């Protein structure tokens with residue numbers, strides 16, 4: 240995944256701007272609202288373009304380098320337009336032992352793409368992740384803000400069925416960050 244920042248047309252809705260202002264009010268310091276503010280932009284645009292970095296730096300009173308640093312450190316944040324649904328499967332040691340390889344192979348077969356590649360219709364992207372912080376619950380997959388744990392072939396098939404019906408699969412562990 241490229242982490243370069245492209246200058247693209249940038250316009251946020253009134254709702255997203257209000258959300259960002261709300262986070263700034265809610266956190267003890269402006270700087271500590273950075274991560275939810277990044278999510279607010281991603282929720283609307285599915286990535287944070289260069290102008291979004293400028294906006295956050297200005298609103299949070301921090302350097303653009305700081306925004307860029309956080310934005311490019313975490314694999315769930317995006318700096319470029321992305322597939323509608325990015326499935327990030329942990330392939331680190333604990334998940335590997337618990338069967339991540341089989342999960343990845345099944346997803347590759349079902350989606351018809353290899354890891355790191357978008358499906359031709361731009362709906363899905365399959366990616367590997369080093370560790371999603373749920374090592375005792377593997378194999379684990381992150382979809383947006385949600386962690387799907389104890390993955391099995393049956394669970395993967397159920398998730399893909401949800402997508403076919405136009406639903407976003409919900410994590411059965413309910414360890415979501417936010418709706």
Ligand code: FES
Pocket residue numbers: 329330331332333334335369370371372373374375377379
């Ligand atoms: S090794 Fe998979 S979540 Fe940590």
